[in-house]
Amino acid sequence: MKYAQHLASEKLKLVQPTFQKGLMAIMLVGAVLVSVGCKPESKQDVQPQAAVMPAPVVMVANAKAQDVPLYINSIGQAVATEAVTIMPRISGQVVEKCFEDGAVIRKGQTLFKLDRIPFEAALASAEAQLAQSEASLDFANIELARYETIAGTNAVSKTDYDTKKNAVKVAKAQVAAAQASVRTARIRLDYCTITSPIDGRAGARLVDVGNIVRENDTAMLSIQKLSLIYAQFTINEQQLAQVRQYMSEHSLKAYVKLPGDAGQGVEGDVTFLNNAVEQATGTVRLRATMVNDDMHFWAGQFVNVQLVLKTLDDAVLVPQAAVQLSQKGQYVLSVDEQDHAQYRPVKTGQSHEQWIVVDGIKSGERVIVDGQLMVRPGGPVTIPQTAQATDVKSAQTSKTKAANAS
Template sequence: MPCLTPRTLATLALAIGLALTGCSPTPKPPQKGPSEVGIITLTPQPQTLTSELPGRTKAWMSAQIRPQVSGIVKQRLFTEGSEVKAGDALYKLDPAPYQATYAQAKASAAETKATLKSAQLKAKRYVELAKIDAISQQDNEDAQASLYSAEAAYQAAQANVESARINLNHTTITAPITGRIEASSVTPGALVTASQDSVLTTVQQLDPLYVDITQSSTDVLRLKRQLADGTLVGADKDSVKIDLLLEDGSHYGHAGQLQFSAASVSESTGSVTLRAVVPNPEGLLLPGMYVRAVVTEAIDPQALLVPQRAVTRSHSGATSVLVVIDDKVEQRLVSIERSVGNQWWVSSGLSAGDQVIVEGGQKVRIGDAVSSVTIQPAAGPAAVATN
């Protein structure tokens, strides 16, 4: 028997070890369990729907001041940009010509009054004389006709007096409404004419203010259809509040009230005009300002809201969510109407009771088995659906 060296024995032991290792079964990797995902269960809830629409402010009342008689401006009696009250004197025209006309009218009236008095006495006397045949019937009738003529002349003279008085009063031009007065277009010494085209100044009442809001006829038609088929419930007109966003993005501190909606569509813009009334006690708003109006449109009594993080959008623009059905992942195409805070209002594609994946959706594929964990939505202030 040959002698085995230590080196030979080591090599032989290594070979035997490798052979034994090759005969052992290969261990299987551990089975992966279902992925854990966070879900919410959809529950219908009433939701107020609003739209953010463009609008412009407009004075509650606006009066353009024009002269009602012609004359020379003697005085301007107001400070430009100040507040005036209805009846305050704004301009004084030269009254001299109208004072003379008024005096002449009164004198003429006095003359016709005297003529009337004489005609009355003569007619009365002729009636008595006619009874005893002291005068002819013709003379009596002539006296009565003269009386009627004198009465008419006196009434005309009285009307002339009143007209002259009115014209004299119109030499003082007064404010027809209470409000803020703008710059004057004339100075003392200027000649103005009755009912001229150019205005002397303008007075505007700024509290409250109108806000004229425009909404596309397409949106109006969609809303009316949803109201007609019962999808939405119309908001009570008397309770519809209007919130304003100013040009700098800040919220206006006073809510407005919807007053009316126009009955026709503008052919040039394809929009419908809504009018709201907004308080303006501090005078912050001025006519012509651009604002964004948040208008309450309707109420969805069975609204389904989905967190925005649960919704994905494809390259084609289709929106979808992942739902769990029988512990497996499925995809649902959904229609999104508008945002509600950090959620989407879903109009189709989902139903009450659906379990929507809101966490862990990026780790699973359609058809995967999953383990669901209910996520409690974060509490927060109530939001409205804004278009």
């Protein structure tokens, strides 16, 4: 018993130092943790807070209501309303040119003169033949009158009398033929003077003085009337039904301009629609007639043609820069009274200069024309006073100012 108590006392002595060492270790670790926990945070230990993004700066323009045309654009060509190629109606030698190349020509103005001598001789011969025929007729009438006085007697036979009557008829026919020959000779003599059949502008002469020209064969000059001019253009056959519908309701207008012209162009009336679709191209030819007194258009020039079908009343337009495209289709970002951006799906129509017709926006609403990339639908936006644009031009001016300021 005593031995057992002694053994337990010895074990206790061995355990106590070990326990004390462990306890001290635990207390040391706790002190270290407390000291670390109580240590003040350094600047490096402070985590930065997330910055609040400012509302993006945008520029806006007001949607507007305006009467605009429904149109078809096409490319055409200016064509003279009248064009003639001058050819001689007789053969002969050119002895005089009476105009300047490129000059304005009036109807009836002398252009060329041909040698008259052969035709004057032909006229003199015809007139001589006419005089001879008239003399023969006079003699035949005298003979017939003589025979008529004795026709009731047996002095002449009935056959002789009928011969005299026939001679008068033949002489009359010969006179008529001679008169026709004289008229023809005079006409051919008049053809020696070649005149213009229309008002217009002369091209370059094709023959010079001294040349021999052949009747109805030699081209001498081209004249084109440009004071009225055609704009000839085409539409595709899918547009034909629509064009015919509006043509049946009212006369169609077209606005024509050269590629470098500004503005809408010169107004013309659509005066011709071809009666067939061209099989090779699938197009139909139309023609607009315009006044061209100032010679702005020249025959052969390519022109831009806007065929107006009807007028859309109070159509809503926004700047083209306002219309964006997403996977869902076209949209516009509008700005409400609280300066928050709103997603607005739209359907677009035809463009008019820098504006485009839209369905889905009301007149007067503000739409974003620049800065859409940073805008979140439903989120706030910032609109500088310089960016309160009412049209495309002021919006572009505001954009330039904002860019310069940044």
